Amino acid sequence: SAVISQKPSRDICQRGTSLTIQCQVDSQVTMMFWYRQQPGQSLTLIATANQGSEATYESGFVIDKFPISRPNLTFSTLTVSNLSPEDSSIYLCSVSQGGPYEQYFGPGTRLTVT
Amino acid sequence: KNEVEQSPQNLTAQEGEFITINCSYSVGISALHWLQQHPGGGIVSLFMLSSGKKKHGRLIATINIQEKHSSLHITASHPRDSAVYICAVFTGNQFYFGTGTSLTVIP
Numbered sequence: 001s002a003v004i005s006q007k008p009s010r011d012i013c014q015r016g017t018s019l020t021i022q023c024q025v026d027s028q029v030t031m032m033f034w035y036r037q038q039p040g041q042s043l044t045l046i047a048t049a050n051q052g053s054e055a056t057y058e059s060g061f062v063i064d065k066f067p068i069s070r071p072n073l074t075f076s077t078l079t080v081s082n083l084s085p086e087d088s089s090i091y092l093c094s095v096s097q098g099g100p101y102e103q104y105f106g107p108g109t110r111l112t113v114t
Numbered sequence: 115k116n117e118v119e120q121s122p123q124n125l126t127a128q129e130g131e132f133i134t135i136n137c138s139y140s141v142g143i144s145a146l147h148w149l150q151q152h153p154g155g156g157i158v159s160l161f162m163l164s165s166g167k168k169k170h171g172r173l174i175a176t177i178n179i180q181e182k183h184s185s186l187h188i189t190a191s192h193p194r195d196s197a198v199y200i201c202a203v204f205t206g207n208q209f210y211f212g213t214g215t216s217l218t219v220i221p
Contacts, residue, residue, distance in 0.1 A: 001159075009154070037155075042116075042200070042211040090155040102162060103147070103209065108155030 002027055002097045004106035012112045013083050020079045021109045023093030028073035030096070033103070034066070037090040046091075049076045083113045117141050120201050120212035127219050133188040135215045137201030140182065148175050148186045149200040151214065157200070160186070191219045 003026040013019050023032065032049040046066055047055040055068040070076045080087050093106040118139045127133050137146070148160045161168050161175040163184075168175050172191075177184040188195055196219050201212040 040213070042118075042213045043202075043209075044211075045209065092155070092157060094157075102145075103204075104159060105149070105157035108157065110155050 002029060002095050002104045004093055004095060004104060006093055006106040006109050008109060009107060010110040010112075012114060014114055015083055015085065017083055018079055018081045019083065019111060020077050021091055021093070023076045023078070023106055025074045025095050027097070030073070032070065032076045033094045033096070034068065034076075034078045035092040035094060035105075037092065037108075039089070043092065046078070080111065083111075085113045087111060088113045116212070117210040118201055118203055118212040120199075120215050122215060123213070124216045125218070127191050127217070129192060129219055129221050131191050131219075133191050133195075133217065133219075135186045135199050135201075135217070137184045137186070137212060138182060139184075139201075139203045139210070141203065141205050141210065143179075143203040144206045145204045146177055146184050147202040147204070148184075149202060151198040151200060153197075160199075188217075191217075193219045193221050195219050 005024045007022045034046040035043045037043050045058050046061045047057040049055045049068050049070040051070045051073050067079045090108045090110050092108045094103045121136045145162050145164045147162050150158045150160050163177050172189045174187040198214040198216050200214045203210050
């Protein structure tokens with residue numbers, strides 16, 4: 001199984017600023033995913049990050065708000081831009097390894113926007 | 115309507131009790147996951163199953179494909195089992211997640 005780390009683990013940010021979240025995997029993986037979990041809600045897929053190509057965004061999520069980088073097969077970043085209190089959530093990185101239905105999740109980044 | 119429904123939403127148990135969490139889904143799936151989310155937010159995959167039953171320590175997961183239903187059982191529950199348990203299904207294209215069952219085990 002893959003071991004995933006995320007930085008930061010939590011942050012408190014002011015409205016209008018941006019936060020960049022890093023995701024590091026201990027092995028090379030083809031597909032990395034970014035999820036958001038709003039308070040009391042289930043996980044929602046933001047985008048799929050593919051190395052060497054643009055990220056694929058789900059309906060309701062746009063690149064201007066959630067730019068993603070994937071410079072290599074072990075690392076990705078998600079930036080949440082122009083923060084508003086509605087962006088307060090847990091953001092999770094996950095990877096697929098061993099098969100498309102085998103997903104491993106990172107420890108999450110808890111973002112609070114004031 | 116959510117593609118994945120879990121029950122109960124919240125569960126409080128005394129240490130040592132047998133616990134069951136249920137998951138029903140409405141889509142065709144390739145696999146079903148049971149995930150455990152700790153208070154800090156990190157998620158750990160407990161089980162992935164596509165048929166039958168799996169056991170790991172005090173945890174047992176079952177799935178009935180025909181009835182589109184899965185259960186997670188915890189035997190001899192312990193306070194360290196306190197967490198949110200999430201059911202997730204993979205259709206072959208994407209994941210759908212339940213909203214989770216918050217379990218508190220009281221010593």
